[in-house]
Amino acid sequence: MLLRQAERTIDRYRLLAQGDRLIVGVSGGIDSMVLLHLLNSYRSKLGLSLVVAHVNHGLRPDESERELELVRREANQLSLPFEYGQFDVKEFARDEGLSLQDAGRRVRFRFFTSLLAKYDAQKIALGQNADDQVETVLLRLIRGAGLKGLKGMLPVREGIVIRPLLETWRKGIEAFAREQGIPSLFDSSNLKESYLRNRLRLKLIPLIEREYQPNFRQAVLKASTLLREEDDYLEKRAEEAFERIVCEEEDHLSFRFSDFQELHGALRWRLLQRMVKRLLSSEIAGGEGTPDVDRISMKLNQASPSFFLELSPHLTLEKRYDEVLLRRGGASSGLPFEVELISAGRTPIDAFGKEIVVEEVTAGDRIRETTARPNTAWFDYEEVQFPLKIRGFRPGDRFQPLGVGGTQKVKEFFIDHKVPRFERERVPLLVSGERIIWVIGHRIDDSVKVTSKTRRFLKVEVREIAGGG
DSSP states (O other): OOHHHHHHHHHTTTTTTTTEEEEEEOOOSSHHHHHHHHHHHHHHHHTOOEEEEEEOOOOOOHHHHHHHHHHHHHHHTTTTTTTEEOHHHHHHHHHHHOHHHHHHHHHHHHHHHHHHHHHHHOEEEEEOOHHHHHHHHHHHTTTTTOHHHOOOOOOOEETTEOOOTTHHHHHHHHHHHHHOOOOOOOOOGGGHHHHHHHIIIIIIHHHHHHHEEEEEHHHHHHHHHHHHHHHHHHHHHHHHHHHHHOOSSSSEEEHHHHHTTTTTTTHHHHHHHHHHHSSSSTTTTTTTTHHHHHHHHHHHHHHSEEEEEETTTTTEEEEEEEEEEEEEEEEOOOOOOEEOSSSEEEEEEGGGEEEEEEEEHHHHHHHHHOOOOOTEEEEEEOOOSEEEEEEOOOOOEOOTTTTSSSSSEHHHHHTTTOOHHHHTTTTOOOEEEEEEEETTTEBGGGHHHGTTTTSSSSEEEEEOOOOOO
């Protein structure tokens, strides 16, 4: 029975291909031990190569030693390579602010992924079964998951993680293990009611089956399969939307907020999740988790014209009116610096990875340079006082924008020209004496503009430092 069901799952979702090399996660429990023997039975038929991988989470010292010996012995009897990883999951959970179960999952995934590279393997095989699927769906329902969560675990995820037993019930696995004499050990943590999943398995599901719906597990499994198909349809539509509205750069993704708002709500969330996954590795993104996506969605729904949000040390979100940027990396700091430009020449400004080039030029050079560029400004040399200084924005700063009759606070200038609040402190200012003569990249001061009476010209240009950011 188990072999027929597992074979249907393998064929339906194309979990195995000729010549596959697999990392098989084996804990020593009955599910993963049966999975190992199941895959071993396919070795000759499909020319599979199997690597047995076992993880010690450092949580149950006595049991962990017995599990290690069992899995190592089984790998040796099957003449399979064996890999062992030992980790302090408690410390990792504390450092990362995770639950023990989530920390354990991430540690295992990191270890198994490292073995993919070591063995040039294509897939990671895990032993979750149909009962695990029911528990997962119910757990996510209690936590308020949407369609993407309620579809449960996937038989195959991203073409790498496969679960051949996902449609096979635990009773069938236990019966197969007895028939085949497959040894296994029981994990005592499965009885701890401090874990919500255990309480669902030991108390809630039996109660529902006894008092309300005797076929509850089958009903949940059927529902998760239907939801998975619907989710797959929406994912295809989300991929189309991604290709249509998202612009991709080396360290960030962006879209027009007006285009985003035109999408159906069911696609907006999926688009954001796709962007997070594109920028971050699966491990950093939380695997199948969605906390960053939820925060981004909530922030965008607040309809602020501009904002900056540091989601994590790995991800930031910016909205600049109609432009939304999701950027890899933490928040960049402002520019709390002041550097003197004593004379003409090049001065590197490490605070923002650029250099300032100051030079006196002739009227002819000025005439020949016909293209206006935001990183270049021209001044009447006689109106400029050396040494010049370049510094960051300070509260109360004022200047007289070119073409304006009086002075204006730099802050008000930023507001008028829709410079987002989070970006203002990153805009450097060029100062002559006590006067701000250039809000760099935006506008010079009217008092130092070039006129028909100008005889000496000062050109100031901001350039990228070679190899800098």
